[in-house]
Amino acid sequence: MFFVLSKVVGFFIHPSNLIAVICAVGVVLLLTQWRRAGTRVLAAGVVLLLIAGYSPLGSVMLLTLSERFQPWQYAGKAPDGIIVLGGALDSDVSAARNSVELDSSAERVVAALELARDYPRARIVYSGGSGNLLGDSVPEAPMAAELFERFGIAKDRLLLERRSRTTAENARFTRELVSPKPGELWLLVTSAFHMPRSIEVFRAAGVDVVAYPVDWRTRGWSDAAQPFNRLSSGLARMDVAAHEWAGLLAYWVHHRGEKVVPTP
Template sequence: MHGDDTVFFIASKVLGFFLVPSNLIALLCAIGALLTLTRARRRGVKLLTVGVALLLVAGYTPLGNALLLPLSERFPPWQDNGRAPDGIIVLGGAINSDLSAARGVLELEASAERIVTVLELARRYPQARIVLSGGSANLLAPGNAEAPFAGRLLQAFGVAPERIALESGSRTTTENAVQTKRLVAPKAGERWLLVTSAFHMPRSIGAFRAAGFEVEAYPVDWRTRGWNDLWWPFERLSMGLARTDLAVHEWVGLIAYRWARRSTELVPGPR
Protein backbone atom coordinates (compact mmCIF):
# COMPACT_ATOMS: atom_id res chain seq x y z
CA MET A 1 0.00 0.00 0.00
CA HIS A 2 2.89 2.34 0.75
CA GLY A 3 4.23 1.94 -2.78
CA ASP A 4 0.81 2.70 -4.24
CA ASP A 5 0.55 5.74 -1.97
CA THR A 6 3.89 7.05 -3.24
CA VAL A 7 2.90 6.59 -6.88
CA PHE A 8 -0.43 8.31 -6.22
CA PHE A 9 1.33 11.17 -4.41
CA ILE A 10 3.82 11.77 -7.23
CA ALA A 11 1.14 11.50 -9.92
CA SER A 12 -1.13 13.92 -8.07
CA LYS A 13 1.67 16.48 -7.77
CA VAL A 14 2.74 16.24 -11.43
CA LEU A 15 -0.76 16.17 -12.91
CA GLY A 16 -1.94 18.76 -10.43
CA PHE A 17 0.68 21.20 -11.68
CA PHE A 18 -0.47 20.95 -15.29
CA LEU A 19 -4.20 20.94 -14.50
CA VAL A 20 -4.19 24.12 -12.42
CA PRO A 21 -5.91 26.80 -14.57
CA SER A 22 -3.24 29.46 -14.05
CA ASN A 23 -0.52 27.06 -15.23
CA LEU A 24 -2.59 25.90 -18.19
CA ILE A 25 -3.32 29.49 -19.22
CA ALA A 26 0.34 30.47 -18.89
CA LEU A 27 1.38 27.45 -20.98
CA LEU A 28 -1.21 28.27 -23.64
CA CYS A 29 -0.06 31.88 -23.84
CA ALA A 30 3.59 30.85 -23.98
CA ILE A 31 2.98 28.42 -26.83
CA GLY A 32 0.92 31.04 -28.65
CA ALA A 33 3.63 33.67 -28.24
CA LEU A 34 6.30 31.29 -29.56
CA LEU A 35 4.19 30.34 -32.55
CA THR A 36 3.83 34.00 -33.53
CA LEU A 37 7.57 33.93 -34.22
CA THR A 38 7.22 31.07 -36.69
CA ARG A 39 5.32 30.39 -39.89
CA ALA A 40 2.35 29.40 -37.75
CA ARG A 41 1.87 33.01 -36.68
CA ARG A 42 -1.89 33.07 -37.24
CA ARG A 43 -2.35 29.96 -35.10
CA GLY A 44 -0.15 31.52 -32.44
CA VAL A 45 -2.24 34.68 -32.38
CA LYS A 46 -5.39 32.57 -31.95
CA LEU A 47 -3.86 30.62 -29.07
CA LEU A 48 -2.63 33.79 -27.43
CA THR A 49 -6.07 35.37 -27.79
CA VAL A 50 -7.75 32.33 -26.23
CA GLY A 51 -5.23 32.35 -23.38
CA VAL A 52 -5.83 36.01 -22.59
CA ALA A 53 -9.61 35.49 -22.73
CA LEU A 54 -9.38 32.56 -20.33
CA LEU A 55 -7.18 34.63 -18.03
CA LEU A 56 -9.78 37.38 -17.88
CA VAL A 57 -12.65 34.94 -17.30
CA ALA A 58 -10.81 33.03 -14.56
CA GLY A 59 -9.49 36.19 -12.95
CA TYR A 60 -12.42 38.58 -12.92
CA THR A 61 -15.68 36.62 -13.26
CA PRO A 62 -17.25 34.65 -10.35
CA LEU A 63 -16.15 31.38 -11.99
CA GLY A 64 -13.97 30.43 -9.02
CA ASN A 65 -16.84 30.94 -6.59
CA ALA A 66 -19.23 29.00 -8.83
CA LEU A 67 -16.86 26.04 -8.68
CA LEU A 68 -16.06 26.37 -4.98
CA LEU A 69 -19.53 26.94 -3.50
CA PRO A 70 -20.96 23.45 -4.22
CA LEU A 71 -18.08 22.07 -2.16
CA SER A 72 -17.91 24.59 0.68
CA GLU A 73 -21.70 24.51 1.17
CA ARG A 74 -21.88 20.71 1.13
CA PHE A 75 -21.57 20.34 4.92
CA PRO A 76 -23.37 22.71 7.31
CA PRO A 77 -21.66 24.19 10.38
CA TRP A 78 -21.30 21.64 13.17
CA GLN A 79 -23.94 21.77 15.90
CA ASP A 80 -23.27 20.82 19.52
CA ASN A 81 -26.02 18.43 20.64
CA GLY A 82 -24.81 18.29 24.22
CA ARG A 83 -22.53 15.28 23.85
CA ALA A 84 -18.86 16.20 24.02
CA PRO A 85 -16.57 14.74 21.38
CA ASP A 86 -14.02 12.11 22.37
CA GLY A 87 -11.48 13.46 19.93
CA ILE A 88 -10.77 16.29 17.50
CA ILE A 89 -8.73 15.84 14.32
CA VAL A 90 -7.31 18.81 12.42
CA LEU A 91 -5.77 18.36 9.00
CA GLY A 92 -2.59 20.15 7.99
CA GLY A 93 -2.68 23.27 5.87
CA ALA A 94 -2.78 25.94 8.57
CA ILE A 95 0.97 26.37 9.07
CA ASN A 96 3.80 26.98 6.60
CA SER A 97 6.23 24.55 8.20
CA ASP A 98 9.18 25.23 5.88
CA LEU A 99 8.99 28.98 6.38
CA SER A 100 8.47 28.52 10.12
CA ALA A 101 11.57 26.35 10.34
CA ALA A 102 13.65 28.79 8.30
CA ARG A 103 12.58 31.87 10.27
CA GLY A 104 12.28 30.34 13.71
CA VAL A 105 8.79 31.79 14.19
CA LEU A 106 5.37 30.38 13.45
CA GLU A 107 4.09 31.36 9.99
CA LEU A 108 0.43 30.71 9.23
CA GLU A 109 -1.19 29.95 5.89
CA ALA A 110 -4.50 31.10 4.41
CA SER A 111 -6.22 28.18 6.17
CA ALA A 112 -5.13 29.34 9.63
CA GLU A 113 -8.76 28.96 10.81
CA ARG A 114 -8.07 25.24 11.15
CA ILE A 115 -5.58 25.64 13.98
CA VAL A 116 -7.41 28.58 15.57
CA THR A 117 -10.59 26.50 15.70
CA VAL A 118 -8.80 23.57 17.34
CA LEU A 119 -7.46 25.89 20.03
CA GLU A 120 -11.01 26.99 20.78
CA LEU A 121 -12.37 23.41 20.70
CA ALA A 122 -9.59 22.21 22.99
CA ARG A 123 -10.68 24.81 25.55
CA ARG A 124 -14.38 24.04 25.13
CA TYR A 125 -13.93 20.26 25.44
CA PRO A 126 -11.08 19.74 27.94
CA GLN A 127 -11.39 15.94 27.93
CA ALA A 128 -11.15 15.50 24.16
CA ARG A 129 -8.01 14.11 22.55
CA ILE A 130 -6.43 16.34 19.90
CA VAL A 131 -4.89 14.82 16.77
CA LEU A 132 -2.79 17.01 14.47
CA SER A 133 -2.39 15.30 11.11
CA GLY A 134 0.07 16.77 8.64
CA GLY A 135 3.40 15.77 7.19
CA SER A 136 5.25 17.39 4.30
CA ALA A 137 3.72 17.47 0.82
CA ASN A 138 6.93 18.66 -0.87
CA LEU A 139 7.78 16.65 -3.97
CA LEU A 140 11.15 17.94 -5.14
CA ALA A 141 12.90 18.68 -1.85
CA PRO A 142 12.68 17.40 1.73
CA GLY A 143 10.25 19.41 3.81
CA ASN A 144 9.31 19.90 7.43
CA ALA A 145 6.26 18.11 8.82
CA GLU A 146 3.53 20.48 9.95
CA ALA A 147 2.14 18.51 12.90
CA PRO A 148 5.07 19.20 15.32
CA PHE A 149 4.73 22.96 14.81
CA ALA A 150 0.99 22.76 15.50
CA GLY A 151 1.65 20.64 18.58
CA ARG A 152 4.03 23.20 20.03
CA LEU A 153 1.50 25.94 19.36
CA LEU A 154 -1.24 24.09 21.25
CA GLN A 155 1.07 23.49 24.20
CA ALA A 156 2.06 27.17 24.23
CA PHE A 157 -1.64 27.99 24.65
CA GLY A 158 -1.95 25.61 27.61
CA VAL A 159 -3.16 22.36 26.02
CA ALA A 160 -1.71 19.47 28.03
CA PRO A 161 0.87 17.45 26.05
CA GLU A 162 -0.79 14.14 27.01
CA ARG A 163 -3.93 15.22 25.13
CA ILE A 164 -2.04 15.83 21.87
CA ALA A 165 -1.19 13.16 19.28
CA LEU A 166 0.97 14.01 16.25
CA GLU A 167 0.63 12.31 12.88
CA SER A 168 3.58 13.59 10.86
CA GLY A 169 3.91 11.11 8.02
CA SER A 170 0.95 11.92 5.79
CA ARG A 171 1.37 13.62 2.42
CA THR A 172 -2.18 13.33 1.08
CA THR A 173 -5.71 13.38 2.47
CA THR A 174 -5.92 9.61 2.09
CA GLU A 175 -2.79 9.24 4.20
CA ASN A 176 -4.27 11.67 6.76
CA ALA A 177 -7.21 9.31 7.16
CA VAL A 178 -5.34 5.99 7.14
CA GLN A 179 -2.50 7.04 9.42
CA THR A 180 -4.74 8.91 11.86
CA LYS A 181 -6.98 5.87 12.23
CA ARG A 182 -3.91 3.71 12.86
CA LEU A 183 -2.62 6.22 15.42
CA VAL A 184 -5.76 6.68 17.52
CA ALA A 185 -7.47 3.27 17.03
CA PRO A 186 -10.98 4.72 17.47
CA LYS A 187 -13.41 2.60 19.47
CA ALA A 188 -17.00 1.90 18.54
CA GLY A 189 -19.32 4.61 19.79
CA GLU A 190 -16.64 7.29 20.06
CA ARG A 191 -17.35 10.72 18.62
CA TRP A 192 -14.59 12.30 16.55
CA LEU A 193 -14.69 15.73 14.91
CA LEU A 194 -12.78 16.48 11.71
CA VAL A 195 -11.64 20.07 11.29
CA THR A 196 -10.60 21.24 7.83
CA SER A 197 -11.50 23.87 5.26
CA ALA A 198 -15.12 23.80 4.10
CA PHE A 199 -14.14 23.37 0.44
CA HIS A 200 -11.86 20.45 1.38
CA MET A 201 -14.41 18.73 3.62
CA PRO A 202 -16.13 16.53 0.96
CA ARG A 203 -12.84 14.95 -0.13
CA SER A 204 -11.69 14.60 3.48
CA ILE A 205 -14.90 12.92 4.63
CA GLY A 206 -14.76 10.60 1.63
CA ALA A 207 -11.18 9.59 2.48
CA PHE A 208 -11.99 8.96 6.14
CA ARG A 209 -15.07 6.91 5.23
CA ALA A 210 -13.00 4.87 2.79
CA ALA A 211 -10.51 4.24 5.59
CA GLY A 212 -13.31 3.01 7.86
CA PHE A 213 -13.10 5.94 10.25
CA GLU A 214 -16.45 7.66 10.85
CA VAL A 215 -15.97 11.31 11.75
CA GLU A 216 -18.20 14.37 12.01
CA ALA A 217 -17.53 17.33 9.76
CA TYR A 218 -16.48 20.58 11.44
CA PRO A 219 -15.96 22.89 8.43
CA VAL A 220 -14.04 26.16 8.75
CA ASP A 221 -12.24 28.53 6.36
CA TRP A 222 -15.26 29.12 4.11
CA ARG A 223 -13.63 31.56 1.63
CA THR A 224 -17.04 32.84 0.41
CA ARG A 225 -19.97 34.64 2.03
CA GLY A 226 -22.48 32.24 0.48
CA TRP A 227 -24.40 31.76 -2.76
CA ASN A 228 -24.72 35.52 -3.28
CA ASP A 229 -21.05 35.55 -4.25
CA LEU A 230 -22.08 33.93 -7.55
CA TRP A 231 -23.08 37.39 -8.77
CA TRP A 232 -20.04 39.45 -7.82
CA PRO A 233 -16.87 39.75 -9.94
CA PHE A 234 -13.43 39.92 -8.35
CA GLU A 235 -11.72 43.27 -7.85
CA ARG A 236 -8.27 41.95 -8.78
CA LEU A 237 -7.31 39.40 -11.38
CA SER A 238 -5.02 37.61 -8.93
CA MET A 239 -7.90 37.05 -6.48
CA GLY A 240 -10.18 35.40 -9.01
CA LEU A 241 -7.38 33.35 -10.51
CA ALA A 242 -6.34 32.06 -7.09
CA ARG A 243 -9.96 31.13 -6.28
CA THR A 244 -10.35 29.31 -9.61
CA ASP A 245 -7.08 27.44 -9.07
CA LEU A 246 -8.21 26.36 -5.61
CA ALA A 247 -11.61 25.16 -6.79
CA VAL A 248 -10.28 23.25 -9.81
CA HIS A 249 -7.59 21.63 -7.66
CA GLU A 250 -10.26 20.35 -5.29
CA TRP A 251 -12.55 19.08 -8.05
CA VAL A 252 -9.65 17.27 -9.74
CA GLY A 253 -8.81 15.75 -6.36
CA LEU A 254 -12.37 14.51 -5.91
CA ILE A 255 -12.39 12.88 -9.33
CA ALA A 256 -8.97 11.29 -8.78
CA TYR A 257 -9.93 9.98 -5.33
CA ARG A 258 -13.13 8.43 -6.63
CA TRP A 259 -11.36 6.92 -9.64
CA ALA A 260 -8.66 5.41 -7.40
CA ARG A 261 -11.29 4.22 -4.88
CA ARG A 262 -9.81 6.42 -2.18
CA SER A 263 -13.21 7.96 -1.55
CA THR A 264 -16.62 6.40 -1.03
CA GLU A 265 -18.33 8.65 -3.61
CA LEU A 266 -17.59 11.51 -5.98
CA VAL A 267 -18.84 14.32 -3.74
CA PRO A 268 -19.49 12.96 -0.23
CA GLY A 269 -22.14 14.72 1.82
CA PRO A 270 -23.79 14.47 5.23
CA ARG A 271 -25.38 11.20 6.26
Protein backbone atom coordinates in the same frame (compact mmCIF):
# COMPACT_ATOMS: atom_id res chain seq x y z
CA MET B 1 5.85 7.36 -7.61
CA PHE B 2 2.12 8.08 -7.32
CA PHE B 3 2.84 11.09 -5.12
CA VAL B 4 5.28 12.53 -7.66
CA LEU B 5 2.83 11.92 -10.51
CA SER B 6 0.02 13.60 -8.58
CA LYS B 7 2.19 16.67 -8.01
CA VAL B 8 3.17 16.90 -11.68
CA VAL B 9 -0.42 16.50 -12.87
CA GLY B 10 -1.53 18.90 -10.15
CA PHE B 11 0.66 21.62 -11.63
CA PHE B 12 -1.40 21.59 -14.83
CA ILE B 13 -4.72 21.23 -13.00
CA HIS B 14 -4.34 24.70 -11.55
CA PRO B 15 -5.97 27.06 -14.08
CA SER B 16 -3.34 29.76 -13.53
CA ASN B 17 -0.57 27.35 -14.55
CA LEU B 18 -2.54 25.88 -17.44
CA ILE B 19 -3.39 29.32 -18.84
CA ALA B 20 0.26 30.36 -18.56
CA VAL B 21 1.28 27.27 -20.53
CA ILE B 22 -1.34 27.99 -23.21
CA CYS B 23 -0.13 31.57 -23.58
CA ALA B 24 3.49 30.43 -23.72
CA VAL B 25 2.66 27.94 -26.47
CA GLY B 26 0.91 30.72 -28.38
CA VAL B 27 3.95 32.99 -28.11
CA VAL B 28 6.27 30.20 -29.31
CA LEU B 29 4.02 29.48 -32.29
CA LEU B 30 4.07 33.17 -33.21
CA LEU B 31 7.81 32.85 -33.74
CA THR B 32 7.38 29.99 -36.19
CA GLN B 33 5.66 29.44 -39.52
CA TRP B 34 2.42 28.69 -37.61
CA ARG B 35 1.81 32.30 -36.67
CA ARG B 36 -1.92 32.13 -37.34
CA ALA B 37 -2.31 29.17 -35.01
CA GLY B 38 -0.16 30.98 -32.46
CA THR B 39 -2.44 34.02 -32.60
CA ARG B 40 -5.47 31.86 -31.94
CA VAL B 41 -3.84 29.96 -29.08
CA LEU B 42 -2.63 33.16 -27.47
CA ALA B 43 -6.06 34.77 -27.85
CA ALA B 44 -7.68 31.71 -26.25
CA GLY B 45 -5.25 31.96 -23.35
CA VAL B 46 -6.07 35.62 -22.79
CA VAL B 47 -9.83 34.93 -22.87
CA LEU B 48 -9.43 32.10 -20.37
CA LEU B 49 -7.31 34.37 -18.18
CA LEU B 50 -10.01 37.04 -18.11
CA ILE B 51 -12.78 34.53 -17.38
CA ALA B 52 -10.83 32.78 -14.61
CA GLY B 53 -9.57 36.01 -13.12
CA TYR B 54 -12.62 38.26 -13.13
CA SER B 55 -15.75 36.09 -13.40
CA PRO B 56 -17.37 34.47 -10.31
CA LEU B 57 -16.82 31.00 -11.79
CA GLY B 58 -14.25 30.14 -9.14
CA SER B 59 -16.66 31.15 -6.39
CA VAL B 60 -19.42 28.97 -7.86
CA MET B 61 -17.08 25.97 -8.00
CA LEU B 62 -15.93 26.56 -4.44
CA LEU B 63 -19.42 27.20 -3.03
CA THR B 64 -20.66 23.90 -4.44
CA LEU B 65 -18.17 22.21 -2.14
CA SER B 66 -18.03 24.50 0.89
CA GLU B 67 -21.82 24.59 1.37
CA ARG B 68 -22.10 20.81 1.40
CA PHE B 69 -21.43 20.38 5.13
CA GLN B 70 -22.93 22.84 7.58
CA PRO B 71 -21.29 24.05 10.82
CA TRP B 72 -21.30 21.50 13.63
CA GLN B 73 -23.74 22.02 16.48
CA TYR B 74 -23.36 20.50 19.92
CA ALA B 75 -26.17 17.96 20.41
CA GLY B 76 -25.56 16.73 23.95
CA LYS B 77 -22.52 14.53 23.33
CA ALA B 78 -19.03 15.97 23.75
CA PRO B 79 -16.45 14.90 21.18
CA ASP B 80 -14.02 12.18 22.17
CA GLY B 81 -11.45 13.45 19.72
CA ILE B 82 -10.61 16.29 17.38
CA ILE B 83 -8.74 15.61 14.14
CA VAL B 84 -7.12 18.67 12.59
CA LEU B 85 -5.81 18.38 9.06
CA GLY B 86 -2.56 20.10 8.17
CA GLY B 87 -2.39 23.10 5.91
CA ALA B 88 -2.75 25.78 8.56
CA LEU B 89 0.98 26.36 8.99
CA ASP B 90 3.74 27.33 6.60
CA SER B 91 6.27 24.78 7.72
CA ASP B 92 9.06 25.98 5.42
CA VAL B 93 8.89 29.58 6.60
CA SER B 94 8.42 28.42 10.19
CA ALA B 95 11.58 26.34 10.01
CA ALA B 96 13.57 29.09 8.34
CA ARG B 97 12.44 31.76 10.81
CA ASN B 98 12.40 29.52 13.87
CA SER B 99 8.86 30.74 14.51
CA VAL B 100 5.43 29.19 14.02
CA GLU B 101 3.95 30.94 10.97
CA LEU B 102 0.30 30.50 10.02
CA ASP B 103 -1.01 30.66 6.46
CA SER B 104 -4.37 31.28 4.76
CA SER B 105 -6.02 28.24 6.43
CA ALA B 106 -5.09 29.34 9.96
CA GLU B 107 -8.74 28.94 11.03
CA ARG B 108 -8.11 25.20 11.32
CA VAL B 109 -5.76 25.78 14.25
CA VAL B 110 -7.91 28.51 15.79
CA ALA B 111 -10.97 26.23 15.72
CA ALA B 112 -8.98 23.35 17.22
CA LEU B 113 -7.79 25.57 20.07
CA GLU B 114 -11.37 26.66 20.78
CA LEU B 115 -12.60 23.06 20.74
CA ALA B 116 -9.75 21.94 22.99
CA ARG B 117 -10.76 24.64 25.48
CA ASP B 118 -14.47 23.81 25.33
CA TYR B 119 -14.01 20.03 25.53
CA PRO B 120 -11.04 19.41 27.85
CA ARG B 121 -11.42 15.62 27.76
CA ALA B 122 -11.11 15.36 23.98
CA ARG B 123 -7.91 14.06 22.43
CA ILE B 124 -6.40 16.18 19.68
CA VAL B 125 -4.79 14.76 16.56
CA TYR B 126 -2.84 17.02 14.24
CA SER B 127 -2.30 15.26 10.93
CA GLY B 128 0.25 16.98 8.74
CA GLY B 129 3.54 15.97 7.21
CA SER B 130 5.00 17.74 4.21
CA GLY B 131 3.49 17.83 0.73
CA ASN B 132 6.57 19.34 -0.87
CA LEU B 133 7.85 17.65 -4.01
CA LEU B 134 11.01 19.76 -4.23
CA GLY B 135 13.30 20.95 -1.48
CA ASP B 136 13.68 19.84 2.10
CA SER B 137 10.69 18.14 3.68
CA VAL B 138 9.62 19.86 6.90
CA PRO B 139 6.67 18.16 8.65
CA GLU B 140 3.97 20.45 9.96
CA ALA B 141 2.70 18.47 12.96
CA PRO B 142 5.60 19.18 15.39
CA MET B 143 5.25 22.91 14.77
CA ALA B 144 1.52 22.70 15.42
CA ALA B 145 2.27 20.91 18.69
CA GLU B 146 4.50 23.80 19.74
CA LEU B 147 1.66 26.22 19.08
CA PHE B 148 -0.87 24.14 21.01
CA GLU B 149 1.47 23.93 23.98
CA ARG B 150 1.90 27.71 23.96
CA PHE B 151 -1.83 27.99 24.50
CA GLY B 152 -1.79 25.61 27.45
CA ILE B 153 -2.83 22.36 25.78
CA ALA B 154 -1.25 19.49 27.72
CA LYS B 155 1.17 17.28 25.80
CA ASP B 156 -0.65 14.11 26.82
CA ARG B 157 -3.73 15.28 24.89
CA LEU B 158 -1.80 15.76 21.64
CA LEU B 159 -1.24 13.04 19.06
CA LEU B 160 0.98 13.97 16.13
CA GLU B 161 0.76 12.37 12.71
CA ARG B 162 3.74 13.67 10.75
CA ARG B 163 4.08 11.24 7.81
CA SER B 164 1.14 12.21 5.62
CA ARG B 165 1.62 14.05 2.33
CA THR B 166 -1.92 13.75 0.97
CA THR B 167 -5.47 13.70 2.32
CA ALA B 168 -5.66 9.94 1.78
CA GLU B 169 -2.55 9.51 3.91
CA ASN B 170 -4.05 11.85 6.53
CA ALA B 171 -6.91 9.38 6.88
CA ARG B 172 -4.88 6.19 6.78
CA PHE B 173 -2.18 7.25 9.21
CA THR B 174 -4.68 8.86 11.59
CA ARG B 175 -6.65 5.63 11.76
CA GLU B 176 -3.46 3.74 12.61
CA LEU B 177 -2.63 6.31 15.27
CA VAL B 178 -5.92 6.52 17.16
CA SER B 179 -7.95 3.40 16.25
CA PRO B 180 -11.35 5.04 16.93
CA LYS B 181 -13.79 2.84 18.83
CA PRO B 182 -17.47 2.34 17.88
CA GLY B 183 -19.66 5.00 19.42
CA GLU B 184 -16.91 7.58 19.77
CA LEU B 185 -17.47 11.05 18.35
CA TRP B 186 -14.54 12.39 16.35
CA LEU B 187 -14.70 15.84 14.81
CA LEU B 188 -12.80 16.50 11.60
CA VAL B 189 -11.52 20.07 11.36
CA THR B 190 -10.53 21.33 7.93
CA SER B 191 -11.42 24.03 5.40
CA ALA B 192 -15.05 23.98 4.27
CA PHE B 193 -14.09 23.57 0.61
CA HIS B 194 -11.80 20.66 1.52
CA MET B 195 -14.39 18.93 3.70
CA PRO B 196 -16.16 16.82 1.02
CA ARG B 197 -12.92 15.21 -0.13
CA SER B 198 -11.72 14.75 3.45
CA ILE B 199 -14.96 13.11 4.56
CA GLU B 200 -14.82 10.79 1.56
CA VAL B 201 -11.32 9.51 2.24
CA PHE B 202 -11.81 9.21 6.01
CA ARG B 203 -14.97 7.16 5.48
CA ALA B 204 -13.12 4.93 3.03
CA ALA B 205 -10.32 4.48 5.58
CA GLY B 206 -12.83 3.31 8.17
CA VAL B 207 -12.77 6.42 10.33
CA ASP B 208 -16.26 7.67 11.16
CA VAL B 209 -15.89 11.43 11.53
CA VAL B 210 -18.27 14.36 11.86
CA ALA B 211 -17.55 17.47 9.81
CA TYR B 212 -16.40 20.63 11.53
CA PRO B 213 -15.84 22.98 8.58
CA VAL B 214 -13.93 26.26 8.94
CA ASP B 215 -12.08 28.64 6.60
CA TRP B 216 -15.09 29.32 4.37
CA ARG B 217 -13.43 31.76 1.91
CA THR B 218 -16.84 33.02 0.67
CA ARG B 219 -19.76 34.94 2.16
CA GLY B 220 -22.32 32.50 0.71
CA TRP B 221 -24.20 32.08 -2.54
CA SER B 222 -24.35 35.86 -3.00
CA ASP B 223 -20.72 35.56 -4.15
CA ALA B 224 -21.88 33.47 -7.12
CA ALA B 225 -22.95 36.70 -8.82
CA GLN B 226 -20.04 38.84 -7.64
CA PRO B 227 -17.15 39.32 -10.11
CA PHE B 228 -13.63 39.91 -8.82
CA ASN B 229 -12.00 43.31 -8.92
CA ARG B 230 -8.50 41.83 -9.07
CA LEU B 231 -7.23 39.27 -11.54
CA SER B 232 -5.05 37.58 -8.93
CA SER B 233 -7.99 37.07 -6.53
CA GLY B 234 -10.10 35.28 -9.11
CA LEU B 235 -7.22 33.11 -10.25
CA ALA B 236 -6.39 32.15 -6.67
CA ARG B 237 -9.96 31.03 -6.02
CA MET B 238 -10.11 29.14 -9.31
CA ASP B 239 -6.91 27.31 -8.42
CA VAL B 240 -8.28 26.21 -5.04
CA ALA B 241 -11.61 25.10 -6.52
CA ALA B 242 -10.04 23.25 -9.46
CA HIS B 243 -7.63 21.42 -7.15
CA GLU B 244 -10.48 20.19 -4.94
CA TRP B 245 -12.71 19.15 -7.82
CA ALA B 246 -9.84 17.30 -9.50
CA GLY B 247 -9.13 15.45 -6.26
CA LEU B 248 -12.76 14.42 -5.88
CA LEU B 249 -13.04 13.26 -9.49
CA ALA B 250 -9.80 11.29 -9.27
CA TYR B 251 -10.94 9.59 -6.07
CA TRP B 252 -14.36 8.82 -7.58
CA VAL B 253 -12.82 7.24 -10.68
CA HIS B 254 -10.22 5.27 -8.73
CA HIS B 255 -12.63 3.90 -6.13
CA ARG B 256 -15.74 3.72 -8.34
CA GLY B 257 -17.80 5.70 -5.84
CA GLU B 258 -21.51 6.31 -6.27
CA LYS B 259 -21.26 10.09 -5.92
CA VAL B 260 -18.51 12.52 -6.80
CA VAL B 261 -19.38 14.74 -3.82
CA PRO B 262 -20.29 12.77 -0.66
CA THR B 263 -23.46 13.48 1.26
CA PRO B 264 -23.41 14.80 4.83
